[in-house]
Amino acid sequence: MARKNRRQIFENIEVIDAGAKGKSIAKAPDGKVIFVNNAVPGDVADIQTTKKRKAFYEGSATTFHKLSDKRVEPTCEHFGTCGGCKWQFMGYEHQLAYKQQEIVNNLTRLGKIELPEVSSILGSEDQFFYRNKMEFSFSDSRWLTLDEIRSDSEIQNRNALGFHIPGMWDKILDINKCHLQEDPSNDIRNKVKAFATENNLSFYNARNQHGFLRTLMIRIASTGEIMVLFQFFHEDVEKRTLLLDYMVSEFPEITSLQYTINPKGNDTIYDQEVICYKGKDYIEEEMEGLRFRINAKSFYQTNSKQAYELYKVTRDFANLTGEELVYDLYTGTGTIAQFVAKKAKKVIGVEAVPEAIEDAKENAKRNNIDNVEFYVGDMKKVFTKDFISLHGQPEVVITDPPRDGMHKDVVGQLLNISPQKIVYVSCNSATQARDLSLLDEMYKVSKVQPVDMFPQTYHVENVVLLEKR
16 A cells, blocks of 8 residues: 655745754644744745654745745855755854854753853854865765756766765765865865866765775865875875875975875774875964864864854853863863963863874973873763872863763762862753753853854854852
């Protein structure tokens, strides 16, 4: 028996709000919420559902009867197909307002936290070309447009160098111009693609696991230094040398040219040997005179200018006098730890990634900072009573966990040691709200400062100051 088509079309529906993960919110005639993936609050449209759940629908606007006054013309030619900048059709001032609203909603509704007046979100000075790191994928079977699919003509060249189509692990959208990273990023990507095609260097096929060129990573530091990393599926000395020598001659401004041979099923390089072909095996970021070496595997906030604003907020919230022992949990490469060190008695940084801790130690040494110490290990296993007995009782704890938030054992340990202040930096206010709820018995939220790190997207950072009740 054929399965009944559950898709419905709701006509003349007003989009009333922005929701999580870049989707907007409307109400169906039956009162259920509709999460709409291609509309702006204020639009009136016909919406076709794509999923039906007990409490809500998901859908797409098919016909617009009225366009919102919050809309702007998208800058990028790839908008709507590429999933990277989902809010590019919304004015930046409205993006900021909805990001702030999401943080307040999450902290009050999910965390049930009593909040002080929330400071106005810090917008980004650069709304485009702000990312210092981009990763592009090669493909020999690029994503085709509807016009191409409907065309009778045979498509000769299916090579692509660009981004994964959302939800499709083996489909790559070929990118002509991306508005996320400054020049020479677009020039590098386009010339690499042209050179590879002209010289018959095969592009990767993820489904069938064959091809030579796999990924291209470009990092451009605030100092102007440039790192380019190629990922090859297999070794071919002649072809590899041909491409890398071309990069040396065509882009002399590249200060770090590297590659890795990765025959695995996934693109992660963290377990791969990275080989420096030309220049240094790192680039450097700079902040208030501090220099941070960034290697191919290093984590660094991808918006350098806004990272500085984020760290200043963190330091201001800590309000150090020079007498405090500070713990910096999930320290990464120790950027925050070193940034606050000159106002602290001592800073202890803890991180799970060994390479990150090696970077942190090396950077601290080069920056002549001698009042920081870094330790590696799984946070819930390292951050224990014995660790605290050995290193001291902190007056201030700074925590900047991944999107999943803090492990409940880490939260429990914070309650056990009860520092005077906790500064909680988060890239996910929903998990931050969960953790704040657990800390609420002992701590009150005294300051909240949202910071927009990623214009044109729904992502937002939030800094909260917790003080003992």
